[in-house]
Amino acid sequence: MSETTHDGAVAVSAPPTPDDGLSAAERAKKYGLSVSGARPGLVEYMRQLWDRRHFILAFSRAKLTAQYSQAKLGQLWQVMTPxxxxxxxxxxxGLLMGGRDGVPGGKGNYIPFLVTGVFVxxxxxxxxxxxxxxxxGNLGLVRALHFPRAALPISFSLQQLQQLLYSMVVLLIILLGFGQTPTWSWLLVIPAxxxxxxxxxxLxxxxxxMGSKTPDLAQLMPFILRTWMYASGVMYSxxxxxxxxxxxSWLxxxxxxxxxxxxxxxMRFALIDSFTSENLPSHVWLLAIGWSVIVGAAGFVYFWKAEERYGRG
Structure with a gap:
């Protein structure tokens, strides 16, 4: 088709195509196209994470190595800090506020009681x-590479687990030094x-x-975590x-x-002889399983729902 313009030139228009009249969504469906960076289904998302398990492990190890690379004592700070x-x-x-009172097994068990609580x-x-x-804190990586963003918080949690396992060696030495003897209950450390x-x-x-959209949350978290620590019996019974x-009693x-x-x-029940089942809250194993399953699953889904928004804006 052609038409003459006001200056005498001839303009040629494109011939009609079968896609004329189709919306963008209809065209994408017709040709099997998908939105770049669109959130995959939950099962597919989990499969992608599994495919990148080696990256997650390597990234966590690299972060652990680099954490204290500028300090003269290096990786020793992993244990020295707690x-x-x-x-x-x-x-x-323990001394000034009398926190040693009421600890199962008496004041002599306060240090194993305290160190276990602090490490955990x-x-x-x-x-x-x-x-x-x-x-x-990793926007450059998020914007440069395509990968399931959940790999980042998972790798950071894995990094902290590796750090705890190094610290557990020192914890076990302290327990042995204060008269704790290895028993079969120590194996309960694994499921815990x-x-x-x-x-x-x-979590x-x-x-x-939340932190991806509210950077100030990082400044607020130390105060929330400190309050949580005081409410969790880390330093006292x-x-x-x-x-x-x-x-x-309800409180x-x-x-x-x-x-x-x-x-x-x-962990105290597993490692400290004097911390018996009488010192545990009722249904403690059900509570542990419930918190793990509910927060683990809900946190994963909550994060996945915002997958396509990370690194944008």
Whole structure:
């Protein structure tokens, strides 16, 4: 088809095509096209993550190695940091504030009680803090490469698990030095840590999505985590201290059922002879499984739903 313009030139228009009148969505469907960067289905997303498992592991190891690369003591800080925190808590909460009172087995077991609590809570604390920055702190990687973004918070949680396993060697030495003897209950550390890892990863994914749009969350998290630590019995027996304050039983049960307190209690039960089943909250294993499954699954889905928005805007 052609037509003459006002200056006498002849303009030729394109002939009609079978796609005329089709919307963009209809054309994409007709030719099997998909939106670049679109969120895949949940099952497909999980498959993509599994295909990149080697990248996730290598990335977590690289981050762990680089974490203290500028410090003269290097990787020793992985163990020294929680130990120094435990020393400060011992001086303040153990000696000055009487936190040793009410610890199962007496004051002589306070150091194993304290160090176990500090190491286990640090695992969750570090995972959450790393999760907040997982997307916001790696925008260059997110924008340059195409991969499931959940690989980042998962790798950061895996990094913290590896760091905890190094610290566990020192923890076991401390336990042996204070008269704890290895028993079959020490094997309970494996399922307890596995459930805590799943819980930490789910929570890290929630924080990663929130932190990707609210960078100020990283500045707020230390205050929230510190409050959570005080409410989880890291430095003292939660039931004993709340009992001194005449706290109602429902408050004691609620705080004892919070996930950080649950995983700390399970680790103490596994490793410390005097911390018996009588010191555990009721249904503690069901609570541990429930927190792991609910937060792990919900956090994964919550993160996946915003997959196509990460690194944009």
């Amino acid at each position: 130990l120094l925190n435990a020393l400060v808590y011992y001086l303040i909460f 809570f640090t695992f969750t604390q570090s995972s959450v803090q790393a999760g907040v920055r997982a997307i916001a 840590l596995a459930m805590q890892f799943v819980f930490n990863t789910g 890290a994914m929630v924080m990663a999505r 939660l039931s004993t201290q709340l009992g001194k304050l005449n706290a109602p 004691i049960e609620t705080l004892s059922a919070n996930p950080a307190a649950v995983y700390i209690d399970l």
